[in-house]
Amino acid sequence: MPNALYQPxxxxxxxxxxxxxxxxxxxxxxxxxxxxLVVAIRTGKAWxxxxxxxxxxxxxxxAQVGDLNLWNLHNPRERFWAARTKQxxxxxxxxxxxxxxxxxxxxxxxxxxxxxxxxxxxxDGAGCHDLLGTRCDPYVHQLLTGDAWDVCCHSNxxxxxxPYRLHESDVHDVLxxxxxxxxxxxxxxxxxxxCPAR
Numbered sequence: 001m002p003n004a005l006y007q008p009x010x011x012x013x014x015x016x017x018x019x020x021x022x023x024x025x026x027x028x029x030x031x032x033x034x035x036x037l038v039v040a041i042r043t044g045k046a047w048x049x050x051x052x053x054x055x056x057x058x059x060x061x062x063a064q065v066g067d068l069n070l071w072n073l074h075n076p077r078e079r080f081w082a083a084r085t086k087q088x089x090x091x092x093x094x095x096x097x098x099x100x101x102x103x104x105x106x107x108x109x110x111x112x113x114x115x116x117x118x119x120x121x122x123x124d125g126a127g128c129h130d131l132l133g134t135r136c137d138p139y140v141h142q143l144l145t146g147d148a149w150d151v152c153c154h155s156n157x158x159x160x161x162x163p164y165r166l167h168e169s170d171v172h173d174v175l176x177x178x179x180x181x182x183x184x185x186x187x188x189x190x191x192x193x194x195c196p197a198r
Contacts, residue, residue, distance in 0.1 A: 031054060046164055076170060124193070125182045126181055127181070178196070180195065181193070
């Protein structure tokens, strides 16, 4: 079995202080609710999360999947880099994995401190909180089906970030929160399974 390509040295930003972040994850009763937002089905929403705050994502109406983008609030050119995050951590985000930003910044933007699903890797090699795929979009939909469709993840994200003066080209590859995915054993093709969120 080969080893992972990226192996951090002691003190590397990849070496997360699990005691510190573990305590943050457990100290739910010590948190003060600042805001609560509901993202209606087939829509998107953008909101600021200041440094030091915790953002909790909850599925409130059964099995749902959400697409998550991150930008630096003060410099939106710095944004979440899904591909590098996947290389540095895993194809599916877990507790203590970090959201890494794009070049030339390459720094952790956020750290996962809890996961009530704890899906792991199943018998088909699938995991939850997907970095393998990306958001659905009207361009691929039309390419595959010939039909126009604008109520998709990409379009929802574009509409959500418009008030922040971000444009379609600013929307980038996502974390598919609550999405279970893997690669087929025979052809290494992308597949999805039902969402385990309840």
